Amino acid sequence: MNLPQEKQCAINPAFYQFINDEILPQTTLSSVNFWYDFNCLISDFSKKNSELLSTRHELQTQIDQWHRDNPHSGNETAATAYREFLQSINYLTPDVDDFEIETTNVDPEISTMAGPQLVVPVSNARFALNAANARWGSLYDAFYGTDVIENSGEFATAGGFNKQRGQAVINKAKDFLDQHFPLNHGSHHEVSSYLVYYQHLLAFFPDGSESGLKNACQFIAFDGSKSEPSFLLLKNNGLHIGLQIDRHGKIGSTDKAGIDDIQVESALTTIIDFEDSISAVDSEDKVAAYRNWYGLMKGDLSASFTKNGQTLERHLNYDRCYTAKSGEMYRVPGRSLLMVRNVGHLMGTNLIQDSECNNAPEGIVDALITSLIGSLDLQKNANDTFRNSHTGSIYIVKPKMHGPEEVRFTCELFSRVEKILKLPENTIKVGIMDEERRTTLNLKQCIHEAKSRVVFINTGFLDRTGDEIHTSMAAGAFYPKSAIKFEPWISAYENNNVEVGLKCGFSGKAQIGKGMWAMPDEMSQMMKDKIGHPKSGANTAWVPSPTAATLHALHYHQIDVFAEQKNILARTPAKMSDMLTMPVMPTSMRLTEQEVNSELENNIQGILGYVVRWIEMGVGCSKVPDINNIGLMEDRATLRISSQHISNWLIHNVCTKAQVDSVMTRMAKVVDKQNEGVVGYRRMSPHCQQSLAFQAAQALIFEGESQPNGYTEPLLHAYRILAKQQVSS
Numbered sequence: 001m002n003l004p005q006e007k008q009c010a011i012n013p014a015f016y017q018f019i020n021d022e023i024l025p026q027t028t029l030s031s032v033n034f035w036y037d038f039n040c041l042i043s044d045f046s047k048k049n050s051e052l053l054s055t056r057h058e059l060q061t062q063i064d065q066w067h068r069d070n071p072h073s074g075n076e077t078a079a080t081a082y083r084e085f086l087q088s089i090n091y092l093t094p095d096v097d098d099f100e101i102e103t104t105n106v107d108p109e110i111s112t113m114a115g116p117q118l119v120v121p122v123s124n125a126r127f128a129l130n131a132a133n134a135r136w137g138s139l140y141d142a143f144y145g146t147d148v149i150e151n152s153g154e155f156a157t158a159g160g161f162n163k164q165r166g167q168a169v170i171n172k173a174k175d176f177l178d179q180h181f182p183l184n185h186g187s188h189h190e191v192s193s194y195l196v197y198y199q200h201l202l203a204f205f206p207d208g209s210e211s212g213l214k215n216a217c218q219f220i221a222f223d224g225s226k227s228e229p230s231f232l233l234l235k236n237n238g239l240h241i242g243l244q245i246d247r248h249g250k251i252g253s254t255d256k257a258g259i260d261d262i263q264v265e266s267a268l269t270t271i272i273d274f275e276d277s278i279s280a281v282d283s284e285d286k287v288a289a290y291r292n293w294y295g296l297m298k299g300d301l302s303a304s305f306t307k308n309g310q311t312l313e314r315h316l317n318y319d320r321c322y323t324a325k326s327g328e329m330y331r332v333p334g335r336s337l338l339m340v341r342n343v344g345h346l347m348g349t350n351l352i353q354d355s356e357c358n359n360a361p362e363g364i365v366d367a368l369i370t371s372l373i374g375s376l377d378l379q380k381n382a383n384d385t386f387r388n389s390h391t392g393s394i395y396i397v398k399p400k401m402h403g404p405e406e407v408r409f410t411c412e413l414f415s416r417v418e419k420i421l422k423l424p425e426n427t428i429k430v431g432i433m434d435e436e437r438r439t440t441l442n443l444k445q446c447i448h449e450a451k452s453r454v455v456f457i458n459t460g461f462l463d464r465t466g467d468e469i470h471t472s473m474a475a476g477a478f479y480p481k482s483a484i485k486f487e488p489w490i491s492a493y494e495n496n497n498v499e500v501g502l503k504c505g506f507s508g509k510a511q512i513g514k515g516m517w518a519m520p521d522e523m524s525q526m527m528k529d530k531i532g533h534p535k536s537g538a539n540t541a542w543v544p545s546p547t548a549a550t551l552h553a554l555h556y557h558q559i560d561v562f563a564e565q566k567n568i569l570a571r572t573p574a575k576m577s578d579m580l581t582m583p584v585m586p587t588s589m590r591l592t593e594q595e596v597n598s599e600l601e602n603n604i605q606g607i608l609g610y611v612v613r614w615i616e617m618g619v620g621c622s623k624v625p626d627i628n629n630i631g632l633m634e635d636r637a638t639l640r641i642s643s644q645h646i647s648n649w650l651i652h653n654v655c656t657k658a659q660v661d662s663v664m665t666r667m668a669k670v671v672d673k674q675n676e677g678v679v680g681y682r683r684m685s686p687h688c689q690q691s692l693a694f695q696a697a698q699a700l701i702f703e704g705e706s707q708p709n710g711y712t713e714p715l716l717h718a719y720r721i722l723a724k725q726q727v728s729s
Ligand SMILES: CC(=O)SCCNC(=O)CCNC(=O)[C@H](O)C(C)(C)COP(=O)(O)OP(=O)(O)OC[C@H]1O[C@@H](n2cnc3c(N)ncnc32)[C@H](O)[C@@H]1OP(=O)(O)O
Pocket: 118, 119, 120, 121, 126, 127, 128, 130, 131, 273, 276, 277, 307, 462, 463, 516, 520, 544, 545, 546, 621, 622, 623, 632, 633, 634, 635, 637, 638
């Protein structure tokens, strides 16, 4: 390479080979130029990357000091002083004039449609394929397999197929049809057959009478013959559903109208996650993750696995083709539109190291490599089977950015990547995760920095609570975790995000999103709570699984998000003073010993349950039971909250180290028991101090105050690397 010695980087051989042999030959880029440009990119952007991290540290140090100098500053004068202080250190940045975003070439799933967003760890090919295919889901399966129908008494699922539960599923599904696809008269419950008459859907009743749809335009297309259709495609609020008709089917044979299932357009978009739901600590892990992303972009990713004693092979689904009511072909996407979440600015990777063996900033490497692989999609023609973006865009979700300066850096990075890959300017779009306090408080300025590439601002995130705790660590003891959610800062944060997004012209151009439903098995509760997301003007919200996507999709049939957005623009905006109000307990407030203990037990069970699988098994996202035995989705963001919360209580003497130690030892046994029989699991008890996972959990708690912004990845990576060495030695 023709670079001065100090600019030359060492590249991991397996990574080099993967990119050189498998990816670059499919592009017009020359290998020599690519690696040269890669080296220059790293050397040109690394310094700024470290400066940004230093700024984070300096700001945090000043904030901690301010709290020490202004203890218990809960009154109005102190609030004004606090705000002025944040302005003086440029934590609060100067406002920018009103503007509208200018992003172009955005796929409709992001710009003009409203529906669920699924997130999936890239490292799990089986799940990733399932997620990509989750554009469509079975409503009957989602109702039958979850608690949206009570799983007890006559409806219990134990044993084989429960016919009564099956009938309850059908009834519930037909209620849904009556609500959102009503007939001119009569009910879908009574229909004995459907057929297509000219361009209309007709439903027939047992007495020979018939009815069309109240809104005839909802009928879009069909499959099979007009007189005996096998599939009827309908549309409401921009989302399709399909009645699958098969009088010989398992369910269809028992149904009056022969409906065998109702297929629901579910996950419009999916985030393929390289960040908080995976454990990728070295070149080996990273190359495996890039390889899966490559398979998704190329379209040939497959996974074979055993389920219920059967060996199954999973591939990407094809698009679906039907006959439009006009007689032409009607094609609907068979897969979710894929976005890719890169890592943030914090960590380094040994995929590529500088002349002094320093790891390159991982975010820079991710930007180039996920875009390089993403660019393969852009070579496909419009009718190519597995084309992802039909508007020529690559969608990168960038997490954990702190304020406008960091967003600007990301945009400069993407611009440089476009030059290297010879892509038109602004091909690479950015999703801004509004999950750090400095981004929330300066959201308009952040969007302004990315106004030509921004495709989403998402809010309601778990990381945001982690950052709330860490930023104000020195201010006082935080409320218990469940109470933090009811303090004014969080609704102000969420409302502000939607309002700022709408004022910046997001409606019809980009997504305003909401956060994760973190109780994957509590679908009945999700159906009650998560309707709040579309109601609040968000045209997408995160779900943990395909089933959750199918169920959450029903909310978007109920709520016309784009109509809601118009009302929101007229309301009184969220107040900065509320966003700045820290969820810290008044000094007069004392929790009982039982309250403290139960909070510790819950947090520590979650921490250990997650960390042990991360460190010993390399699993980045797990379902871990809480103390009430409700399975919670745990990832690095939930770990950040729990570990920071305990650190905060230790600092403010709400609990003692001895108390934490004792709960940890007790909970290690509980977690070991929960994981009994899990292949690859390594116990922590009884010799907890020898367990790397246990040590990692201790470090996360006891060294929580000194972790950069309270992030968990530096310690997780360090201990996982040790665990990998232990296994291989
Ligand atoms: C704060 C944040 O950053 S949130 C973003 C990060 N979080 C995520 O990405 C959550 C992703 N979700 C998951 O990883 C999983 O749903 C977990 C870990 C929460 C639960 O996993 P499990 O206990 O294995 O799930 P469960 O047993 O209920 O279901 C497994 C089935 O659902 C599917 N599934 C579950 N989650 C997903 C998903 N996110 N995408 C695709 N398929 C999924 C699996 O493919 C599997 O089906 P299969 O057997 O046909 O392959």
